[in-house]
């Protein structure tokens with residue numbers, strides 16, 4: 001027999017049997033529920049004085065029988081019935097209310113969060129008879145209150161042409177959804193930053209950066225929220241009620257996903273995605289997605305995949321909806337085309353294989369490195385925050401054509417070029433992956449080999465985008481990563497880039513700029529002071545050896 005969802009421990013065998021029998025009824029398409037099934041539902045619910053709910057699909061088949069307590073039912077994770085944008089869930093909920101309450105806020109929240117076809121409450125009176133049924137549905141238009149309660153129907157008039165109502169509703173929703181869609185398949189996200197301190201400014205800046213990351217990833221940001229809390233909720237991050245409220249807000253604006261501006265623990269992602277019918281990702285997953293899109297070389301691709309697998313491994317659970325959404329990645333990309341059948345062992349094997357593949361490719365690179373070190377050609381390694389202009393500078397200095405882009409992580413693969421300073425001073429100048437605040441550990445690990453090369457540098461050239469209002473934090477983030485890589489002892493030169501974008505007369509941090517050289521990487525003529533400083537630093541370094 002089919003499972004009864006909820007706690008049945010105090011029920012008699014006969015009562016359980018009666019509940020199981022609720023699966024056997026079939027509802028005609030034009031009815032909300034078959035009359036016989038409704039009678040059964042009412043009678044057993046009244047007998048045990050607990051709410052009972054049914055989830056009925058559009059073919060009139062009962063898919064779930066749920067038993068609650070006197071005041072509520074808890075709708076389980078419904079496999080195979082995930083709501084997709086522009087559609088409803090394909091299941092309607094009909095449940096009993098024994099304490100004479102109307103549709104509760106919880107009912108309406110479930111309706112909106114789970115995108116149910118309909119939510120109906122059968123009111124059972126003191127005599128144990130059901131009189132009226134209150135039905136609510138989602139409101140397709142972008143309203144403050146995303147649902148509506150219909151005129152109650154009576155048990156004698158259940159033929160309200162249920163399917164027609166649902167399909168009409170869904171067609172309106174999909175039309176609205178299309179209206180809100182900018183471009184094909186574009187994801188739309190609500191961004192949430194949860195903070196436990198008072199630093200709103202920092203939280204706002206972090207959200208600005210997350211917005212830029214979204215832009216790079218092709219996601220449109222429809223709303224951003226800063227949520228202050230005393231403590232991060234271990235299960236739902238923002239807490240149950242708040243999460244419901246924010247999700248309803250997101251649904252009202254036709255968002256397709258929620259992005260948290262922090263790293264979510266595997267269990268948090270699971271609880272949240274079990275609770276709401278929307279894709280939920282964290283900052284790490286977004287960055288991983290961008291890396292996946294931008295990786296070009298074999299090595300780069302392997303490294304990104306390794307990072308993705310490492311991210312995925314602790315988040316793997318068998319047959320969990322959260323997983324299917326997780327492995328789907330953004331817009332269905334990500335490491336998990338294989339979706340549900342992925343299991344830990346396979347991921348571990350894959351990780352091992354990737355590590356080996358990477359090691360093989362590394363070998364060749366190591367030989368090149370050894371050659372370079374033997375020749376003792378000094379190396380200048382350009383480091384800096386993503387989008388600072390590192391590749392642009394290398395291009396201008398060496399007349400190369402490395403991909404440059406006004407997006408995050410345009411460069412993932414390291415490149416090296418030779419640069420002649422004066423007659424007999426030649427150096428190698430390298431460009432590599434950009435940094436970001438809270439660079440995910442998985443990526444640090446996976447890109448370890450690439451970053452290791454920085455250890456060979458004679459000088460680190462730290463490029464800072466001076467036109468970015470967050471340039472100081474960005475500098476600090478870079479320095480933190482250099483420390484982590486244990487290369488902060490290599491002499492460093494600061495180059496403040498994009499000077500053409502700022503008005504120096506209004507710049508209140510001029511003293512700061514004396515720490516380095518102002519440049520415009522796009523304008524060769526601005527690079528002279530930088531070049532001569534680099535040259536003298538190199539000469540000093542060489543003479544010390």
Ligand SMILES: Nc1nc2c(ncn2[C@@H]2O[C@H](COP(=O)(O)OP(=O)(O)OP(=O)(O)O)[C@@H](O)[C@H]2O)c(=O)[nH]1
Pocket residue numbers: 384385386387388389390391392393403404405406407408409410411412432433434435497498499500501519520521522523
């Ligand atoms: N106005 C102005 N724009 C610049 C300058 N230097 C670089 N840019 C622009 O800044 C953006 C990022 O440049 P990239 O060279 O790709 O930056 P990057 O540091 O290599 O970035 P990642 O590889 O993503 O880490 C591009 O749109 C460049 O055209 C500059 O001196 N002035």
Ligand SMILES: [Mg+2]
Pocket residue numbers: 390391392403404410411431432
């Ligand atoms: Mg670059």
